Amino acid sequence: MSHEESSQAPLVTHLVELRNRLLKSVLIVLVLFGGLYSLANELYLFISEPLRALLPEGSSLIATEVASPFMAPLKLTFALAVLVAVPYILYQAWSFIAPALYKEEKSIAIPLLISSVILFYCGIAFAYFVVLPLIFGFFTSVGPGEVAVMTDINNYLDFVLKLFFAFGVTFEIPVATYLLIKAGVTTVASLSKKRPYVFLGCFVVGMLITPPDIFSQTLLAIPMWLLFELGLLAGRSVPVEEEDEEETEASKAS
Numbered sequence: 001m002s003h004e005e006s007s008q009a010p011l012v013t014h015l016v017e018l019r020n021r022l023l024k025s026v027l028i029v030l031v032l033f034g035g036l037y038s039l040a041n042e043l044y045l046f047i048s049e050p051l052r053a054l055l056p057e058g059s060s061l062i063a064t065e066v067a068s069p070f071m072a073p074l075k076l077t078f079a080l081a082v083l084v085a086v087p088y089i090l091y092q093a094w095s096f097i098a099p100a101l102y103k104e105e106k107s108i109a110i111p112l113l114i115s116s117v118i119l120f121y122c123g124i125a126f127a128y129f130v131v132l133p134l135i136f137g138f139f140t141s142v143g144p145g146e147v148a149v150m151t152d153i154n155n156y157l158d159f160v161l162k163l164f165f166a167f168g169v170t171f172e173i174p175v176a177t178y179l180l181i182k183a184g185v186t187t188v189a190s191l192s193k194k195r196p197y198v199f200l201g202c203f204v205v206g207m208l209i210t211p212p213d214i215f216s217q218t219l220l221a222i223p224m225w226l227l228f229e230l231g232l233l234a235g236r237s238v239p240v241e242e243e244d245e246e247e248t249e250a251s252k253a254s
Contacts, residue, residue: 021092028088032081040073044153047076047160050132051151054140064152072153079161083124087117108182116175123171124164131163131219138215163216166209170224177231181238188235199225 036043045052048061055061063069094113098106180186191198202224206217 018096021096025089025092029081029085032084033078036077036081040077043080044073044076048156051136051156054136056140059150061153061156062150065154068154072157076157086120090117112175116172119171119175120168123167127163127167134219135216166220170220171227173224173227174231174234177228178234181235188232191232198228
């Protein structure tokens with residue numbers, strides 16, 4: 001075997017392993033989708049409960065498109081299958097990259113991986129049990145009394161899934177903040193000084209990824225800021241490198 005062929009062999013092995021792990025991830029999503037599909041209509045009723053519970057008497061969810069009664073529960077079932085499969089998908093990703101990590105990196109990565117999954121699900125739960133009832137309670141109460149509230153089931157699902165994703169990602173802020181501090185990209189002191197900009201940035205992000213109303217923007221921005229503070233608190237456990245302090249003192253002396 002030539003040197004070129006021997007150097008290509010590990011690459012081919014890694015690509016084969018990556019393909020196999022991707023196939024396993026796709027397979028588990030399809031299996032979960034098949035298992036949940038029989039409950040598609042019940043799942044949609046559960047997801048739509050925060051709005052249906054607040055609709056005025058005589059109002060209801062409607063389907064304005066011919067295929068909506070079939071496509072909306074189908075889309076929801078697939079989205080839920082992906083969400084349920086997230087831990088397994090992350091496990092496959094971890095199994096692929098773990099051999100390249102040092103022992104110390106593994107000891108840090110595992111708690112961060114578990115925390116990321118838990119925080120993501122907490123974000124979705126917060127959106128469903130807290131944010132959606134508040135938003136829909138506000139929307140249904142401020143409309144003209146003569147206008148019947150009848151939301152399309154497909155538009156409602158898109159709205160809810162967007163909020164689920166937004167809050168799920170938002171709840172990853174403590175992990176992202178900790179990683180930035182751990183990697184030495186920034187420090188707790190530096191981030192603490194930038195609090196006013198972070199606070200303003202939370203509202204800007206909330207404006208971009210939530211519906212165009214100040215109510216839902218605030219419901220996302222405030223948790224973002226609190227989670228940032230949680231990340232700073234976790235970042236204080238990262239020891240400050242003495243070498244950095246020595247270099248700073250040496251540069252001042254010169």
